[in-house]
Every structure is written in C-alpha cells, then in structure tokens.
Amino acid sequence: MNRSYEVMFIVRPDMVDEDLNKLISTLESSVTSAGGTAKSEIWGKRRLAYKVAKFNDGIFVLLMIEGVGSIVHEVERRLRVTEQVIKFITVRTDEELKRLDKVKKIRESRKKTSTATVAPVTPEASSEPAAAPTA
Amino acid sequence: MAEETKPQSAATEGGSSSGGGRPEGRSDRGGDRGGPRGPRPGGGPGGPREGGRKYFRRKKVCKFCVEKIEAVNYKDVRLLAQFVAESGKITPRRLTGVCTPHQRRLSRAIKQARNIALLPFAGRAQ
Numbered sequence: 001m002n003r004s005y006e007v008m009f010i011v012r013p014d015m016v017d018e019d020l021n022k023l024i025s026t027l028e029s030s031v032t033s034a035g036g037t038a039k040s041e042i043w044g045k046r047r048l049a050y051k052v053a054k055f056n057d058g059i060f061v062l063l064m065i066e067g068v069g070s071i072v073h074e075v076e077r078r079l080r081v082t083e084q085v086i087k088f089i090t091v092r093t094d095e096e097l098k099r100l101d102k103v104k105k106i107r108e109s110r111k112k113t114s115t116a117t118v119a120p121v122t123p124e125a126s127s128e129p130a131a132a133p134t135a
Numbered sequence: 136m137a138e139e140t141k142p143q144s145a146a147t148e149g150g151s152s153s154g155g156g157r158p159e160g161r162s163d164r165g166g167d168r169g170g171p172r173g174p175r176p177g178g179g180p181g182g183p184r185e186g187g188r189k190y191f192r193r194k195k196v197c198k199f200c201v202e203k204i205e206a207v208n209y210k211d212v213r214l215l216a217q218f219v220a221e222s223g224k225i226t227p228r229r230l231t232g233v234c235t236p237h238q239r240r241l242s243r244a245i246k247q248a249r250n251i252a253l254l255p256f257a258g259r260a261q
Contacts, residue, residue, distance in 0.1 A: 048252040049252050049256075050255050087251060096206065100205055
C-alpha cells in the first residue's frame with residue numbers, strides 16, 4: 001500500500017545552505033522513521049511568479065515520498081511550522097505513474113505484435129519506429 | 136494506430152456535433168469574438184464538413200498527441216507556458232488545438248504551477 005507523493009516547497013532565499021540541508025534531513029528522517037522512503041532534490045534559487053511573503057525569489061526543494069498518508073500529513077505539519085518555508089504543495093503521483101505504465105505497456109505490446117507478424121503492410125506509424133527509430 | 140485515430144475520431148465527433156447544433160452567429164459565450172465559427176478545429180484530417188463553411192481554420196493537431204507526451208507535470212514550466220496567454224490566462228482549446236483529455240491535464244498542471252509560484256495567476260510570466 002505504497003502511495004507516492006511529491007512535496008515541493010519554497011524556502012526563503014536568504015537561507016543558508018547548511019540550514020537548508022538540516023531542514024531537509026529532518027524531514028527525510030521523519031519520513032523514514034515512520035516507515036517510508038524519501039528522496040530530495042534541491043532546485044536552487046528561482047524567481048517567483050509573484051510575491052510570496054514579500055520575497056521575489058525563493059529556493060525550490062522537491063521531496064519525493066513513498067508511504068502512507070499520515071507520513072505526508074506529518075511532513076506538511078512540519079513545513080507549516082517552519083518559518084523559513086514560505087509555500088508548499090503536495091501532489092499524489094502514484095495514480096499517474098500507474099497510468100503511464102499502462103500506456104507504455106500497451107504501446108510496447110502493440111509494437112511487439114506488429115513486428116512479430118510483419119504481414120500488415122498498412123502503415124502503423126506508431127509501430128514502425130520500433131524496428132528503426134527515426135530520430 | 137488505434138491510439139492515433141482515437142483522439143481524431145473523438146475530436147471530429149465533437150466538431151460535427153457542435154457545428155450542427157450551434158445556432159448560426161449566436162454566441163452566448165463572452166469570449167467568442169468574430170461571429171460564427173466554422174467546424175471546431177479538431178485534430179487531423181477533418182476537411183470542411185457540410186461544405187461551404189467559410190471559417191474553416193487551418194488543421195490543428197494536439198501537440199501532446201503528436202509528440203506522444205504522456206505526462207504533463209506542473210514542474211515543466213516551459214511546456215506549460217506555451218499554453219498560457221500573456222495575461223496569464225489558460226488559452227482555450229479551440230486556439231491551441233489540444234485534445235480534451237490533454238487539455239484537462241494541462242489545465243490541472245497549470246493550476247498547480249500557479250499555486251507553487253511557477254506561473255503567475257495574472258500578469259506576465261517572466
């Protein structure tokens with residue numbers, strides 16, 4: 001029962017690197033201690049599309065979590081409490097990944113059947129690249 | 136091939152139904168400037184249906200279907216920004232030619248990006 005989530009949050013631009021790393025490791029440890037996996041990516045300083053908490057830039061951090069919903073609840077609570085975090089958004093990604101996998105499998109199975117039979121001369125544009133991918 | 140024809144057939148079905156049912160010239164939608172529109176620019180070879188429609192627009196295909204971009208993420212701002220007007224509004228489907236399921240996913244992604252300050256709610260996107 002592992003759902004996957006992505007939490008993207010923005011941190012004040014005047015935050016020090018080590019504080020940021022400390023914050024991220026705290027969040028990651030809270031995830032792993034509750035029995036999930038976490039992976040983080042720091043995107044770096046970016047210009048914001050609008051002013052948030054009187055800042056025009058912010059440091060973007062992406063946190064990928066796998067686990068139950070309560071883990072994410074806890075992470076969000078911590079983010080809300082932390083003063084340095086000015087915005088966050090949580091997105092659930094497992095359904096989307098499931099759908100992408102399904103589409104990929106359908107495409108691959110279609111490629112396999114058409115390359116195996118060879119008989120259909122009708123232009124199957126989606127399957128031809130399987131034999132000779134035209135870049 | 137089924138995958139390719141599916142969005143096309145769906146689009147042409149939608150186009151023909153709207154072309155037939157829409158009263159000539161009347162539009163209660165605020166954004167429909169320019170009077171009666173011809174057959175909806177659905178994807179792929181539609182051809183001027185019901186002959187004699189003058190406002191046939193150039194054929195428009197769904198960018199996502201053509202390039203087979205499956206996942207629309209709120210994170211790829213450059214892709215999303217192509218479907219957002221100067222004012223920050225989401226461009227309607229009839230102008231961009233995107234098919235319905237992709238437009239729905241696209242608009243969801245744009246709204247998520249707006250929430251995380253990657254795209255503006257209003258005003259120019261940097």
